[in-house]
Amino acid sequence: MENLKKVKETILELIYPSKCPFCGEIVSAGKKNSTEHNGICKACREKLPYIGEVRCMCCGKPLTDPAEEYCYDCTRQKHLFVDGRSLWVHKDAVENAVYAMKYQNRRIYGQTFGKEMAEHFLPYLWERKITLIVPVPLHSRRKRKRGFNQAEIVAKVLSENTGIAMDAGAVKRIKATSPQKELGDKGRKRNIRGAFAVQKNVKGENIVLIDDIYTTGSTLDEAARVLKKAGAENVYFLTVSIGQGI
Known part of the structure; x- marks a missing residue:
């Protein structure tokens, strides 16, 4: 049964080869001389910097001044979450990849992003003693x-790669809202x-929202x-990405 599954996966990989979310380069694990990691090609990994240590202590936006502790947005409002982190700034190739995942049915990109979160944020999750992963729900419609x-x-991928429980039904969206980006x-x-x-x-749960x-x-x-x-x-x-803010 396991061999049959591997054969099926190999055939699907040949028909629908995996591509880097950011440039479209084929990054199939079986590709000769492949240098991909978590589905991201080497070139994109090198030119897409992750958000570093100089960031807002609350929302995690990158800051230009290392002496600052909070971004302008977070000095003006008190959030109800404790803090958070994002992989990349939401612009250029990252913005295009997130858009493709949501609106062009590139759901496979979600697997890449989940693996990246697990790799980069496991210490963050441990330090905060996270007991439950909860995705922000969509309205059923x-x-x-x-x-x-x-x-x-x-x-789901973050849960699989960290061993932390995930419950997609913990929170339900009961109100159909207008797209936030328009407001x-x-x-x-x-x-x-x-x-x-x-x-x-x-x-009593320590929850991380995704x-x-x-x-x-x-x-x-x-x-x-x-x-x-x-x-x-x-x-x-x-989150996968975050706006630059002020």
Whole structure:
């Protein structure tokens, strides 16, 4: 049975070879002289810097001044999550890859992003004693239209590679909201208020929320609010990318 599975995977790889999310280069593990890692080609890995240590202590945005502790956005508002991290800044090739994952059915990119999170953020998860991974949910109508929840794919792979439990049903989106990208800061908060409901027992859990993009934090704040109200000890977040901010 295991051999049959491997044969099937090999055939699928030949028909639909894996490609780097950022440049489209074929990075199939079986490709001769392949230098890919987690599905990312060597060239893109070298030119796409991860967010480093000089970052906001709350949202994790990169900062230009090492003496600063918080970004401008986080000095103006108190978040309901403790803190969070993102892999890359949301621009150029990263922005295109996230867009393709969400709107062009490149759900396989979620596997790459989940593996990258596990590799780069395992110490972060351990330090915060994370007990549960929760993907930010889509409304059922939007999920049916898209066919999948990209955050859930990333969260599942992160769980598989860290051994931390994942529950995609812990939080449900009960309100169909307008796309956040079309709204300003105040509009985002009004739009997302009351959008989530906790469906499982999360009392005492240290939870990390998973999403694709961090823009203002409104969505993550609202999810954190209902989780803490339901008894979660602490709520953190990880996203694939984050806006540059100020």
